[in-house]
Amino acid sequence: MRLYRPQPSVLHPHLREAETIDVLVQLILNGIMIGSMYAIISVGLTLIFGIVRVVNFAHGEFLMIGMYAAYLLSHYFGLHPYVSALPIIVLLFVIGALVQRFIIQKLLDADEYIQIFATVGMSIALINLALLLFGADLYAVNAPELRQPVPFGGYSLLVAHVVMFVCAIALVAGLHVFMHGTPLGRAIRATAQNRNAALLMGVRVERIYIITFGLGAACVGLASALVVPLYPVTPTIGSYFVLTAFVVVVLGGMRSIYGAFFGAMIIGIVDSLSGYYIAPDLKEVVHFVIFILILIFKPTGLFGFGRGTE
Amino acid sequence: MKGLLRAAFAAGLMLSASSAWAQDAIKIGALYPFSGGLALLGDESFRGLEIAIEERNAAGGLNGKKLQIVRGDAVDPNQAVGEARRLTSVEKVPVIFGTYSSSLSVAATQVAELAGIPYFELGAISDPITERNFKNVYRTNPTARVFASEMIDSLIDVIAPALNVDYKTLKVAIIHEDSLYGQTVAGYQTSRAKEKGINLVETLPYSANSVDLTPVILRLKSAGVDVVLQTSYQNDTVLFFRQMKEQGLKLKAVMGAGGGYSLRDTLVAIGAENMEGALNVDFTQYRTNTKAAPGLDEFVKKYQAKYSTAPRSGHSLANYMGAKIFLDAMAAAKDLSSVSIREAIMKVDVPVGATATGWGVKFDEQGQNTRVAPFLMQWQGGELVTVYPPEAAVAKLKLGIGTK
Numbered sequence: 203m204r205l206y207r208p209q210p211s212v213l214h215p216h217l218r219e220a221e222t223i224d225v226l227v228q229l230i231l232n233g234i235m236i237g238s239m240y241a242i243i244s245v246g247l248t249l250i251f252g253i254v255r256v257v258n259f260a261h262g263e264f265l266m267i268g269m270y271a272a273y274l275l276s277h278y279f280g281l282h283p284y285v286s287a288l289p290i291i292v293l294l295f296v297i298g299a300l301v302q303r304f305i306i307q308k309l310l311d312a313d314e315y316i317q318i319f320a321t322v323g324m325s326i327a328l329i330n331l332a333l334l335l336f337g338a339d340l341y342a343v344n345a346p347e348l349r350q351p352v353p354f355g356g357y358s359l360l361v362a363h364v365v366m367f368v369c370a371i372a373l374v375a376g377l378h379v380f381m382h383g384t385p386l387g388r389a390i391r392a393t394a395q396n397r398n399a400a401l402l403m404g405v406r407v408e409r410i411y412i413i414t415f416g417l418g419a420a421c422v423g424l425a426s427a428l429v430v431p432l433y434p435v436t437p438t439i440g441s442y443f444v445l446t447a448f449v450v451v452v453l454g455g456m457r458s459i460y461g462a463f464f465g466a467m468i469i470g471i472v473d474s475l476s477g478y479y480i481a482p483d484l485k486e487v488v489h490f491v492i493f494i495l496i497l498i499f500k501p502t503g504l505f506g507f508g509r510g511t512e
Numbered sequence: 513m514k515g516l517l518r519a520a521f522a523a524g525l526m527l528s529a530s531s532a533w534a535q536d537a538i539k540i541g542a543l544y545p546f547s548g549g550l551a552l553l554g555d556e557s558f559r560g561l562e563i564a565i566e567e568r569n570a571a572g573g574l575n576g577k578k579l580q581i582v583r584g585d586a587v588d589p590n591q592a593v594g595e596a597r598r599l600t601s602v603e604k605v606p607v608i609f610g611t612y613s614s615s616l617s618v619a620a621t622q623v624a625e626l627a628g629i630p631y632f633e634l635g636a637i638s639d640p641i642t643e644r645n646f647k648n649v650y651r652t653n654p655t656a657r658v659f660a661s662e663m664i665d666s667l668i669d670v671i672a673p674a675l676n677v678d679y680k681t682l683k684v685a686i687i688h689e690d691s692l693y694g695q696t697v698a699g700y701q702t703s704r705a706k707e708k709g710i711n712l713v714e715t716l717p718y719s720a721n722s723v724d725l726t727p728v729i730l731r732l733k734s735a736g737v738d739v740v741l742q743t744s745y746q747n748d749t750v751l752f753f754r755q756m757k758e759q760g761l762k763l764k765a766v767m768g769a770g771g772g773y774s775l776r777d778t779l780v781a782i783g784a785e786n787m788e789g790a791l792n793v794d795f796t797q798y799r800t801n802t803k804a805a806p807g808l809d810e811f812v813k814k815y816q817a818k819y820s821t822a823p824r825s826g827h828s829l830a831n832y833m834g835a836k837i838f839l840d841a842m843a844a845a846k847d848l849s850s851v852s853i854r855e856a857i858m859k860v861d862v863p864v865g866a867t868a869t870g871w872g873v874k875f876d877e878q879g880q881n882t883r884v885a886p887f888l889m890q891w892q893g894g895e896l897v898t899v900y901p902p903e904a905a906v907a908k909l910k911l912g913i914g915t916k
Contacts, residue, residue, distance in 0.1 A: 434781045474726065
């Protein structure tokens, strides 16, 4: 993919070439860090979309729930956000499983738009529930040590970002091992490939769906504990991340967790570069243009399996 | 069918009975967002009106008649129109007060104008509200253009002298969230800056939903900016301050246009030590010299007695001040027709420094108060204190951002 890169002398005549390259490297590093945040969220979305075949519009609100949970745990019990990751992952797994069992499962044979209405409705309900409980104020977890810059060969990265990057890689690697090395993982993959055949082979498809939805939500649980030191929580915080996550999922081929990972990195870097070299308010334009181009020219995504791989 | 008709008839009777009962009170329409996302500050704004009305009722009401508030809940522009119609045609209120949010006000004022009902705007800042040649819309608070000009002028009159430099040597950048609020204020800032010959090196809009402002900050850093003027909500203010520190961007001054800069939650999220020295131009807040804002203390006392909490923002104060001006004008009018009220309002003449916000009042033909300007404030030791103009100031301007 080619990136727009104007002549430095045009935009910033007072800069020397070396400084321009410094800025470029810093922007790319920064993009990778932001990308790993999108990766964790998008991997969860991909699991739900790729296996349960439901577009979960409430994904961002799951993130919001996780972030409020992290805030409450830190505020009332003094738990460090990274320590609270464990209970939050469990909480989100349970929420995801319950949503699948009691809402989505009843709609599995309904039209797709009915399922979409269900998740959109859930999203609106959750935002308003949060408004009711917490008001429109913002809450921040106090963890300044995670926002300290770490020197990295002359550039600076944040502690929280580095942790996020490591977690993103660990998550994808962990899911790979789980999907390929355990009977449950194989059953999940079988279900994704062909629901009916899996059913004939004795896979309890409905249970697989419940577990998968739970896993997808649990990824968001991990994301929320990692994100909460960086961003204050508000009822609408989910919408900050989830639109981009949808772009990432499409870019990554909708069903591939590796695709989601690399898609997230690409979007993170594109965001960062276009914000600097084009204009900060146009970076969404850039990534939605990419989104449209992919839908037109490679609807299976950069890492898609191709059509008809059901 | 018969039963339905009978029920409708009975309901009609009840309605007419209740309006007959309320005839010895004067209904006052209060149009604010009482629910939904804008509810927090909408309700805060309404409290100012409520206190002003209670004050007037305690003093005998309006020409011997008590005032009775009829609320309209304006969640979004559509509902603002619907509720304004209900207030003017069903409730038949003689006047409406509102609205906190500009988009709601723009919509609701059109209904009031068509109905010939005076509409008193106490908090929305969008300029066009009083630029449409309406005959029934009046506004006491300053507009976005005044906010923007005040920011540029403070740069020239306060900040450059404090830094001991010629203001034309300062490299200034405007950054703003890209919705109507940010676009409007930044537009007026740019034209004022050009008018005054300010060295504007960057203008960077960004989405308020951004999760990363590093590109913005690196642009500011590359351009060697000295002063940043930001128009922002809460999340983006928090992000800007955090990432400014992370990327080591050192500014001589940073100034906000109300919004996220005025709220305590923003300070808590950023940390008082990191936001120390941030400047802000906004409606009058509570740490202001009361000699320049007589009645401010009494307002705070009444507020605390009624709601058993300190005011949550300056919105209630601005609404209180404006409501008092309009209630006085209504009392001075010979009747409550829109013509008489307009006549009384055009006669209002209050010098600067004589109201609880410190603002004066004199309306132009469009119904806009011309004797009004926001103050310059600064976060110092976790408090938002007024630092300019001198007569309203309670503290001296400090230089630098952050305590380290």
